[in-house]
Amino acid sequence: MKKLVLLIFTVIMLVPFAQAQDGKFGSDSAKCVMNSSLYREFVKQKNYTDAVQGWRIAYSICPKSTKQLYKDGEKIYKFFIKSAKKKKDKDAVDKYLDTLMQIYDKRIEIYKDKEIVSGRAGYNLYKYRKSAYEEAYNKILFSVNANKVSAAYIQSFMYVTSKMYKSKKIDAGTVVENFSKATDILDKEITEQKDTTKRAKLIKVKENISGIFAKSGAASCDVLTTYYTPKFEATPADLELLKTITKFLEMNKCTDSQLFFDASEALYKIEPSGRAAYNIAILSVKANNLTKAAEYYKKAIELIDERDTKAKYYLDLAKIYAKQGQYAVARTNAINAIKNKANWGEPYIFIGKIYASASSTCGSKKIEKSAVYWAVVDKFIKAKSVDSSVAAQANKLIGQYSAYFPTKEDAFFEGITEGASYTVGCWINETTKARFHK
Numbered sequence: 001m002k003k004l005v006l007l008i009f010t011v012i013m014l015v016p017f018a019q020a021q022d023g024k025f026g027s028d029s030a031k032c033v034m035n036s037s038l039y040r041e042f043v044k045q046k047n048y049t050d051a052v053q054g055w056r057i058a059y060s061i062c063p064k065s066t067k068q069l070y071k072d073g074e075k076i077y078k079f080f081i082k083s084a085k086k087k088k089d090k091d092a093v094d095k096y097l098d099t100l101m102q103i104y105d106k107r108i109e110i111y112k113d114k115e116i117v118s119g120r121a122g123y124n125l126y127k128y129r130k131s132a133y134e135e136a137y138n139k140i141l142f143s144v145n146a147n148k149v150s151a152a153y154i155q156s157f158m159y160v161t162s163k164m165y166k167s168k169k170i171d172a173g174t175v176v177e178n179f180s181k182a183t184d185i186l187d188k189e190i191t192e193q194k195d196t197t198k199r200a201k202l203i204k205v206k207e208n209i210s211g212i213f214a215k216s217g218a219a220s221c222d223v224l225t226t227y228y229t230p231k232f233e234a235t236p237a238d239l240e241l242l243k244t245i246t247k248f249l250e251m252n253k254c255t256d257s258q259l260f261f262d263a264s265e266a267l268y269k270i271e272p273s274g275r276a277a278y279n280i281a282i283l284s285v286k287a288n289n290l291t292k293a294a295e296y297y298k299k300a301i302e303l304i305d306e307r308d309t310k311a312k313y314y315l316d317l318a319k320i321y322a323k324q325g326q327y328a329v330a331r332t333n334a335i336n337a338i339k340n341k342a343n344w345g346e347p348y349i350f351i352g353k354i355y356a357s358a359s360s361t362c363g364s365k366k367i368e369k370s371a372v373y374w375a376v377v378d379k380f381i382k383a384k385s386v387d388s389s390v391a392a393q394a395n396k397l398i399g400q401y402s403a404y405f406p407t408k409e410d411a412f413f414e415g416i417t418e419g420a421s422y423t424v425g426c427w428i429n430e431t432t433k434a435r436f437h438k
Contacts (some may be wrong), residue, residue, distance in 0.1 A: 025062045032062035036069070039263050043072050048079040063106060069236065070107035074100065074120075081128055083154060089375050097128050119143025123153040126160055134162045144181050150188045151202055154182045158209040162216040173227045175218035180244055182209055212253065220252035232266075241266040246279060255279070274304030278313060285320065311341035318350060327354045328427040343389030349394060352379030355428055362426040367414045370406040374432040375424045377401055404438035 013269045025032040031287050039054030046362035055076055058069060077100040084092035104121040122139025125132050138161040143149035144157060161178045164170045187207045193199040213219050228245045235241060245263040264279035277300035285292035299316040331354065334347040336393060354373075359372040377398050384394035410419070411434060415420060420434045 017354075025065050028061055032058055032065055036062070036413060037329050040072070048076045052076050057079060057436055059103075059106075062179035064110055067107070067111055070103055070111075073103040075104065078124070083362050084129070092312060093128060096123070100124060113276075115146035115148035119121060119149040119153045119157075122160075126156050127191050133160045134169060136160050138163050140177070144178070147185070149185060151186055154186060154213070155205050155208055158182055158212040158405060162212055163217055169183065172218035172223045175213070175216055175276050176224060176248070179209065179213045179219075180366065197301040214252070215331035219252050219258060221249075221252065224252060224254055225259050227255050228263075232259060232263055236262075237270060239267070239270055246276070250279070255282065264274055272303060273301045274297070274302075274309070274313075281313075281316070290320050290324055290380055304362075305407055307340045310430075311344060314340065315347050318347070321345075322350075322354050322357075324390070327358050330354055343386050345383035345394065347395065348379045348386070349390060351406060352376045352383070352397065352401075355379065357427070358428065359404075362424065362428060365414075365418070367410050368425060370404060370410065371422060371432075372428065372435075373401050373404040374422065374435060375430045377405075377435075378430075378432055402435075403437060405435055408436045411436060 001347075004250040009216060013179045027224065034056040035057040038249050039331045042048070042051035042054070047346060051072070055069070055073060058065065059073060062068070074188035074372040079098065081093055084096060101121060102118050108117050115384070118139045119142070122141075122143070125139065126136035129136075136156070140149065140153055140160065143153070148156070155218040158179065161170070161175055165172065165175045168433040183206065183221045186202055186209070190199055190206070194201060218362045228241075228248075231238075231241060232245060242263050245266055246260065249257060249260045249263070254260060256338065260279070261283045264276055277296045281293045281296035281300060284290070284296060294317060297313055301310055303314045304313065314337035318330045318337065321327075321333060332352055334351050337342050338344065355372055359369050359376075361370050363369050380394040380397045380401070384391040406416075411417070416434050418434055418436055420436050421431055423429070423431045
């Protein structure tokens with residue numbers, strides 16, 4: 001009762017002020033202020049059922065009073081829509097949804113904020129009336145093109161984009177363009193978002209729209225290449241375009257194309273980065289140009305800061321040198337990978353394998369060649385000790401290569417006993433322990 005008396009007193013005090021607002025509160029300013037104040041109290045309590053009567057009166061007699069009127073109307077009618085949906089009352093859902101759309105239209109008419117409101121209207125229209133996807137698409141697209149759309153509506157934007165394409169109302173190029181716009185919006189919000197929980201949600205949305213795009217039927221390499229090639233040829237030095245081309249071709253596993261190679265090289269020349277250098281490196285490997293691949297892997301390593309990524313690049317570079325028979329250099333790079341990611345077993349497995357590849361060239365005696373496998377197996381044992389994810393692979397390799405250990409008889413003639421310390425020769429130059437094949 002005290003709150004009600006205070007509210008009525010406040011309304012009475014506001015009436016002279018409302019009358020002086022040059023029609024903002026309508027022809028009956030007292031009634032406008034009274035109903036606005038009363039319904040607002042109910043909205044604050046989330047009592048939308050009791051709020052709606054006062055809201056309707058305020059909406060009818062003083063639609064220009066405040067933008068809050070439309071925000072509250074949205075809350076009220078979304079509540080009614082959800083309630084009707086739970087009751088499976090389709091007619092009520094449609095009726096309330098039509099009112100909600102009218103609220104959006106009236107707000108746009110008075111406050112000229114279509115860029116912001118249109119996307120929200122399209123989102124809710126599609127959410128509660130899937131058959132209206134074309135109208136919803138046009139509404140959300142308006143806000144997307146104005147760069148005023150919330151990331152919350154981006155997923156729905158890609159859903160309606162996909163439906164528009166499947167119903168042949170837009171072409172594949174438009175789908176690609178819309179996906180590009182959507183990811184740009186999300187990338188910006190992800191970069192600016194400091195809250196880790198919210199950032200994780202945005203990243204999830206980005207993953208979701210990539211899935212929608214992939215299933216749309218418009219994400220083929222032919223479509224992407226056809227769409228972006230003329231753009232690249234027209235402006236080959238457009239930095240943002242180059243980033244977009246390489247990002248989408250890589251995202252959709254279209255990295256074998258000439259366009260990806262050309263765009264990656266052009267991007268690197270304008271803005272050298274670890275990622276751009278890496279793209280050129282992997283393309284060079286596919287073209288069997290190992291010298292160029294090694295060159296760009298080195299550049300990628302120099303330019304990248306993230307240690308796990310740097311470790312990956314080092315191991316990739318090691319594999320290139322191994323293909324060229326430069327095992328010592330390959331090992332050095334594998335060791336550099338370990339220095340950047342100590343709990344990664346793959347580099348140890350790689351070193352073990354290149355040791356095995358060099359076994360026939362290490363030493364002149366049979367015992368010297370077979371002793372290499374002690375060092376080989378040591379690496380596999382180390383691999384599974386630091387990284388349980390490679391344990392199964394390591395165990396299989398240990399069983400495979402232990403079969404090549406020297407026999408006790410071979411070792412006897414060289415004065416080597418089981419468990420004795422032994423230094424493997426040639427470039428391997430590692431000390432290990434003698435074990436015998438039984």
